[in-house]
Amino acid sequence: MESKRKYVIPGDVITTGPYRPEQNVILEGDKIISTVIGISEIFEDSIKVIPLTGKYIPKIDDLVIGKIISHTSLSWELDINSCYVGFLPAQDVFGRDFSAHADELSSKLKTGDLVAARIANFDRTRDPLVTISDRDLGKIDSGHLVKISTSKVPRLIGKKGSMIQIIEMATGAAITIGQNGWVVVSCDTPEGLLKAKKAIQLVDEKAHVANLTEQIKEMLEYKGEL
Amino acid sequence: MGGRDSTLVLLDENGIRCDGRKVDEPRRIMIKAGGLKNADGSAYIEFGDNKILVGVFGPRDVHPKHMSNTDTGILRVRYHMEPFSVTERKNPAPSRREIEISKVIKEALEPAVMLEKFPRTAVDVFIEVLQADGGTRCAALSAASVALADAGIPMRDMVASCAAGKAADTIILDVNNEEDQAGQADMPIGYMPSLEKITLLQLDGVLTPAEYKKCVETGIHGCKIVYELQKKALNDKYFGNGEK
Numbered sequence: 001m002e003s004k005r006k007y008v009i010p011g012d013v014i015t016t017g018p019y020r021p022e023q024n025v026i027l028e029g030d031k032i033i034s035t036v037i038g039i040s041e042i043f044e045d046s047i048k049v050i051p052l053t054g055k056y057i058p059k060i061d062d063l064v065i066g067k068i069i070s071h072t073s074l075s076w077e078l079d080i081n082s083c084y085v086g087f088l089p090a091q092d093v094f095g096r097d098f099s100a101h102a103d104e105l106s107s108k109l110k111t112g113d114l115v116a117a118r119i120a121n122f123d124r125t126r127d128p129l130v131t132i133s134d135r136d137l138g139k140i141d142s143g144h145l146v147k148i149s150t151s152k153v154p155r156l157i158g159k160k161g162s163m164i165q166i167i168e169m170a171t172g173a174a175i176t177i178g179q180n181g182w183v184v185v186s187c188d189t190p191e192g193l194l195k196a197k198k199a200i201q202l203v204d205e206k207a208h209v210a211n212l213t214e215q216i217k218e219m220l221e222y223k224g225e226l
Numbered sequence: 227m228g229g230r231d232s233t234l235v236l237l238d239e240n241g242i243r244c245d246g247r248k249v250d251e252p253r254r255i256m257i258k259a260g261g262l263k264n265a266d267g268s269a270y271i272e273f274g275d276n277k278i279l280v281g282v283f284g285p286r287d288v289h290p291k292h293m294s295n296t297d298t299g300i301l302r303v304r305y306h307m308e309p310f311s312v313t314e315r316k317n318p319a320p321s322r323r324e325i326e327i328s329k330v331i332k333e334a335l336e337p338a339v340m341l342e343k344f345p346r347t348a349v350d351v352f353i354e355v356l357q358a359d360g361g362t363r364c365a366a367l368s369a370a371s372v373a374l375a376d377a378g379i380p381m382r383d384m385v386a387s388c389a390a391g392k393a394a395d396t397i398i399l400d401v402n403n404e405e406d407q408a409g410q411a412d413m414p415i416g417y418m419p420s421l422e423k424i425t426l427l428q429l430d431g432v433l434t435p436a437e438y439k440k441c442v443e444t445g446i447h448g449c450k451i452v453y454e455l456q457k458k459a460l461n462d463k464y465f466g467n468g469e470k
Contacts, residue, residue, distance in 0.1 A: 007465045009457060010338075010375050011383035011420040026340075026382060033420060035340060035380035037464050052464050054378020055266070055285060057344075083285040083347045124345045125296070151378070208466070 004042040008034035014047055022048035038151075052208075056082045056150040056180040058128040062119045063137075065145070065178030066130065068112060071105045078117065078130060081150070081180040086117065086130040093132065114140040114184065116176055140176070143186030146197055148204040150181040155207040156200060163203065163213060170220035171196040195220060234408055237394035244404050245274075252388065252400040252448055257369065257459040259376045265352075267377025269459070271369035274402060275359035278366050280373040284349035285341075293348070299341035300348045303332040305366055307355040327363050328353075334367055334387070334416040334426035340380040349379055360403030361389050364414050367426065368452050372459055383418035384456050385425055388448030390415065390441045392433060397440045399448045411437075415445035419453045 008014060013031045021027045024036045025047050034040060038049040058064070058080065066078030066086050078086030091098045093108050109115065116137050122128035132138045148156065156177060157164050168175055173187035173196040183200055187193040199216055206212055236244055243249065253274030262268035265281035288294035305328040309315050320328075331353070341349065351373065353366045367387040374381060391401035393409030401412050411431025417424055424446075433441055 007461070009384070009460045009464075010381040011418065013420060024380060028382070028421060031420075033382065035382060036378055037375055037460055051378055053267070053376060083287065083344060085287075208464075 006040045007038075008040045008049060009037050010035055012040075014040045014049075015042065018045075020046040022046045024049040024051055050151075050154075052151050053149070054151060056080070058082055058084060058086075058119045058122045059179070060119050060122055062179040063177075064117055064119060064130070064180040065140070065176065065182035065184055066115050066117050066180075068109050068115065070111060071109070073100045073105065076105065076109055078115065080117075080128070080130070080178075081147070081182055082128075084122075084127045086119075087127045088115075088117065088130050088132065109139060114143075114145060116140055116178070116184070136176075140184055143174075143176075143184040144193060144197060146183045146185060146200050148181050148183060148200060149207075150179075152204050152207040153177060153179055153181055155212070156183070156203045158213070163216065166213065166216060167196055167199045167220065170217075171199070175200075234404060236405055236408060237396055237398075243393075243398065245402055247400075249396055250399045250444065250447070252451055253402065255452060255455050257372055257455050259372050259459045259463040265373075265377075267373045267375070267379070269369040269372035269376060271365050271372075273361060273365035273368075274400075275357060276355070276362050276365045277357040278362065278369050279354045279356060280366065280369040281352045281354075282349065282370070282373040282377040282379070283352075284377065284379070285344040285347035286350070288346065288348040294346045296345055297342070299344035299346070301332055301336055301339060301341060301351070302348055303328045303335070303351045303353065303370070305331055305353045305355070305363075307358060307362075311355045311358045327366070330426060330428070331363065331367050331370060335370060335374065335385055337423065337425050338371070338381045338383050338385050338418055339374060340382060343380055349374070349377075358403075360406045361401060361414070363387075364389050364416075364452075367416050368456060372456050375460055376463070383420045383423075384453060385416050386419055386449040386453035386456060387414065387416040387426060388445055388452050389413060390445035390448060392431060392437060392441065397437060397444050399444050411441070413441050413445055415442065415449060417446055417449035417453075419450055 012034045016030045034049045036051040038051040040049045066080045069079045070077045076088040080086040117130040120129045120131040171192035176184045256272040258270045267282040269280045364387040371385040389401045392411035393405045413429045416426030
């Protein structure tokens with residue numbers, strides 16, 4: 001419902017009436033008020049605001065790119081570009097027979113390593129628990145890290161992955177997008193890598209532009225020097 | 227607070243104040259959202275001759291750890307005046323006045339900021355007064371609110387702030403430095419325009435109950451003017467020139 005979208009800032013009354021407040025809105029009396037800067041969307045019975053700024057807040061089942069910042073004898077700590085640190089238990093990597101005496105954590109993942117991980121559990125009482133034991137998850141051996149704003153991740157993915165497919169097809173790069181705004185690009189050719197990185201940065205800069213997909217296509221098809 | 231400076235005419239016979247404004251006219255206000263690259267959110271305000279820069283960080287880890295709260299996030303505010311912000315060099319160490327204003331601004335922002343969404347974290351607000359000319363706490367509070375919104379911190383409402391006061395036996399809007407020094411009362415007000423709630427109200431001076439009521443109303447009127455400019459600042463940064 002395009003016509004019911006609206007730009008809002010905190011305190012803006014989106015509408016009044018019997019709607020269910022969802023993301024980033026509060027109900028005050030019968031007024032529905034936005035709590036962030038963003039774009040409001042009214043559905044049949046609910047209202048939400050897509051934020052345009054703000055830090056990454058972990059959500060269960062999100063794929064994130066994390067960087068190992070430290071480890072104890074039982075677990076690693078991951079920087080996941082959020083206000084909380086990711087907690088990766090050693091059992092997750094070594095399996096059930098993990099022993100704190102015999103296994104050395106730094107033999108598998110060292111400080112500074114990048115991993116693709118999934119948020120396994122998170123609530124307000126504890127730091128997010130992440131896992132890397134799944135297909136496509138685990139240590140990232142090669143590629144370039146591009147950092148974009150968290151709020152622009154959905155734009156980079158596009159409707160049903162359209163935007164990211166366009167970039168991958170045109171450059172031959174493999175792109176892993178973390179919901180936390182960290183993106184890993186790997187490509188066999190240096191030209192493809194540069195082009196893909198440039199395209200991702202362009203999405204980050206121009207996320208609000210209406211005909212962004214065309215602009216990206218144009219940029220990718222351009223054969224000359226970037 | 228009687229008239230200290232008898233030579234200064236605060237209000238002439240035509241109802242024009244010492245800086246050429248009418249009684250219900252605020253100073254020139256300019257607010258800009260963003261501008262600092264390394265802060266999560268920032269804002270710059272020019273409120274008459276006041277120039278204030280605000281940077282916001284967070285939500286982020288709390289250090290020292292014992293300050294963190296497992297139920298909610300915490301808000302920390304530092305209001306600081308630069309040594310060159312006033313005519314005579316100000317000692318950069320935090321003064322009694324700056325500590326008070328930091329606390330007052332913190333408490334004025336707390337009802338708006340929804341920190342309960344981020345337990346065990348802190349949101350830090352750093353306010354630097356580059357140039358001061360009376361009414362810095364109001365200007366700082368208005369800018370801090372814009373910077374918090376820019377940082378993407380959920381808020382129930384913006385907090386707009388403006389002062390009202392009494393000089394030459396008349397209720398005036400937006401007290402400047404001269405009127406503050408020589409006037410009879412100064413009342414800074416912080417206001418959440420959509421929720422219609424007051425978050426800050428101080429009063430320095432003596433007012434009758436009728437004057438008090440009028441002063442609050444005048445101040446709220448000023449807050450609404452500031453609110454429009456806060457909206458404009460955020461719209462300009464995020465939505466460009468009214469696209470869509």
